Amino acid sequence: MYQAPLADVLTTLTHMVGADALAQTDLYNEASPDTVEALIGEAGRVCSEVIAPLNRVSDLEGARLENGVVRLPSGFKGAYDQIAEGGWVGMSGSVEHGGLGMPITVMSAVNEMLSSACLSLSLVPILSQGAIEALEKHGTPEQQERYLPKLMSGEWNGTMNLTEPNAGSDVGALRTRAEPNGDGSYAITGGKIWITWGDSEAVSNVVHLVLARLPGAPEGTRGISLFLVPKYLLDANGEPGTPNALKVVSLDHKMGIHGSPTCVMAYEGATGWLIGEENKGMACMFTMMNNARLAVGLQGVGAAEAAYQHALSFAKERVQGRTPVGDGNGPIADHADVRRMLLSMKAQTQAARAIAYDCAYHLDLARAANTAEEREAASRMGAFLTPITKAFGTDTGIEVANLGIQTHGGMGFIEETGAAQYLRDVRITAIYEGTNGIQAMDLVGRKLSVDGGETARAYLSRIAQTAARLQAGAQTQAIGNALAAAVETARSATDWMLNAAGNDRNAGAVAYLRLLALVGGTHYLGRAALATGDPARIELARFWAETQLPNVPALLSQASNGASGLYQIPLEAL
């Protein structure tokens, strides 16, 4: 059973990322290392003891739609109440509206642990946090006052309503309409699909954030506005009153995350209110979405951690054949190929975690740093690391869960074992909130070029500094040498991307993103090795460098092939 990896989480925050520095800022001066450790420790305890035991129940029972009401797996309501009572939904929300005012970094650590414990349930706070941030940034004071406290307390939950059958990755194609009612509200009409936690019996109201088009709005993404559409309209006391004209039509049958209701929603002239400006819905949506992309990357990390622990526990107990070390009677973890899989799982999980926490840290600095210049630079770094966090975190979740099944041998394919569920559950994370291909295109098309490559070069310079420090240590010299060479390769890849045409960039985007993640991963594992001097951390960094950095030249090659080779075979000949 999952045990919250508190030591790894804190080492990542302190030594890989340096997030303790946040306590020195005015904004986060209450986030002292002691406070952070206490918060994470308590959240970890609930995740391990209360939520993780529900994970298999979530898979077996699933969410069900009964007479228009979404019923949840046994125990979900009680577990969700503990999440809410812990203050974890509004963990980084403003104190003014009932949040804890903690850094996003700390919230991210909690989100990771929730995701390890139960991916289905972790989606409730994650989506509410997206709605909270959208309302904090774009809502009117009245909207904030009426909705934020209940969202932060977890009494209500938030959703993102983007997708329609013909508008998935192409959000601009959506057709849901918003007609002014003449009283400041709008009548929202249309169908939405894949609405995560679109309804449930765990909360007393649902705050839908819905993308729709105003009459006469321009085509495409420039004609989309964001609306707040509650399940129940609020009465004079701000409590849920009259049911709104919306409903859950059906739930999808999915490969995994069965406990998370994925709703087909119908809005039938439902009453909603504009959030932000007319036709600026995409900007509001990206506020939610960037938040959610970080959180989804952490879902991948959380699934990876849980799958790793699960496989490690099996590999330490299962005995098969003579082992090549010790007295030969050890468990299968002593077989070279099993040990290789375990180390690979551990190293990948730690690298993905560090990238995600570093992303969160820069989003915090973007709020809390002293100067506008520092805040701007941090904001760009956070934005740059967001697609890497999302894609590499979720790819890692899938890869580690897959290795976890393999470590179990035949038992891995038997559902009772639990290993298969991690893969079935985490598989969606590489798709939702923008597929990993979309993330890679966001990286090379927007995040990389928005400042002419300055942020990317700054990131690589930080890594080069770590390489130099590693090179200076007797035990870490080889890691440093390999990393220094990899940074140069990453610089070449970055230069190539900055000079390439749009579709050439897109053709190599996935490889380029992975290249940065592998180089970045060495940096974080190396920093932990340097800071702690812990032999196990030095060896993990060495293992990572030996097994992952050799892939970097191949990724440069794949990143810089260009697009033309992809179109030489006509589509009809595929």
Next chain:
Amino acid sequence: MYQAPLADVLTTLTHMVGADALAQTDLYNEASPDTVEALIGEAGRVCSEVIAPLNRVSDLEGARLENGVVRLPSGFKGAYDQIAEGGWVGMSGSVEHGGLGMPITVMSAVNEMLSSACLSLSLVPILSQGAIEALEKHGTPEQQERYLPKLMSGEWNGTMNLTEPNAGSDVGALRTRAEPNGDGSYAITGGKIWITWGDSEAVSNVVHLVLARLPGAPEGTRGISLFLVPKYLLDANGEPGTPNALKVVSLDHKMGIHGSPTCVMAYEGATGWLIGEENKGMACMFTMMNNARLAVGLQGVGAAEAAYQHALSFAKERVQGRTPVGDGNGPIADHADVRRMLLSMKAQTQAARAIAYDCAYHLDLARAANTAEEREAASRMGAFLTPITKAFGTDTGIEVANLGIQTHGGMGFIEETGAAQYLRDVRITAIYEGTNGIQAMDLVGRKLSVDGGETARAYLSRIAQTAARLQAGAQTQAIGNALAAAVETARSATDWMLNAAGNDRNAGAVAYLRLLALVGGTHYLGRAALATGDPARIELARFWAETQLPNVPALLSQASNGASGLYQIPLEAL
């Protein structure tokens, strides 16, 4: 819906592998290209039209144990009857006992198509074929006469009973007992798990091949014998008579292949007969197992082909956003990253298919070649290619099915779409019949060193010849150059493996196997390009070389790291 890829299958046989040469041998002189094409065409038609439509039914209904009888998904019985009537169970069995006497190569093509259509159902003929080969090689004439015709006709099916709860990869740990009854038969007592198609309503008898220990047998694999244990004892007419003392205790709940009953079996003094010599059961088992490993590799290829077709069909129809080519209104297949996934799926599938067919071809030559020397060399080449076929074929199945889900975006996670099932089903193929880690160890520990590397070097020399031919063509020169360099890297890796200590080999085995598969894959795709001059085949070989061969140096590095780095972190610190 799956369409049998007849053109690709025939091109692979003829141009990548050169299997038409078999018709020149005495043994296979009836396997003329026309006959082969007709057989494969008919099998492909049944797979596409009759079996593939059952694949989702198989997943939804699954096999069920009702009052001791295994009930099958709707339509399975009728579909299986068509497989049997086509002669495909006994396709490569001896004509003397009712088989078609066709090459294993042709049977492999049929097995691949069956696997594309329905992985669950494909297991019946695959396991029967293993039993047939074991009886042909090791059975007494009486055993052959009584059991082979019914197995070949498909009236009965065969199973492999190896695994016990504490004896999985370590077969030598098994505890099932065989006590002589004094009349030439034995009483078999013990429990077996993961017995694929251990019972069903589709057949009138089940021929269990069961590994067990004789009284006083040596410990480990040297004390294991193989027994034939029918579900029903045969009466004087050779028809199923008295029920034997064995039963299905339960069926496992699995991640996939729900239509395939995976049985927990209890043998309670069941009557069985020795196959082969006492305590030589492992040799007999490996006869079954090598056959099954080729077939399982082809399950991976089949799943990959089906998942590719499924994703391609979606990507050709689904429209999202402006595309970067043509008039910009194309389907998502025109987006660079989607096109990259499709090409990657296609190329990997073709490479894995060619390796598997080449493995089968050498197993055929091992029977049919003119001289003992040629037969011996072919036998070793077939044995060498078997673990590569199994591991790379099934890794390809998983990777392509995973890309298939990704190509579908959110639809890929919805079970109704069917993309998820391919991944859930194919996931087991990397585990059963020896995990892919075991395959890699078999390659470096046995197949590579049995002749001091002679077979490996011969394989690489064949590839080097293809490289030279590619280098000589204007359009294929770059592919040839890349392949020539990759062959040298493969030679270095092979030399390293031959000189390394056992556990150092094991530590790098998975990487080494993949390295050989990537280099081999280029050889086959290159041969098709050279032989046909088809621009699409030249481009596919070029795409493969550009995207896969850059991984070869990384794989050399990973293959030759040695084992010691894996054990630097103590197990308790993981």
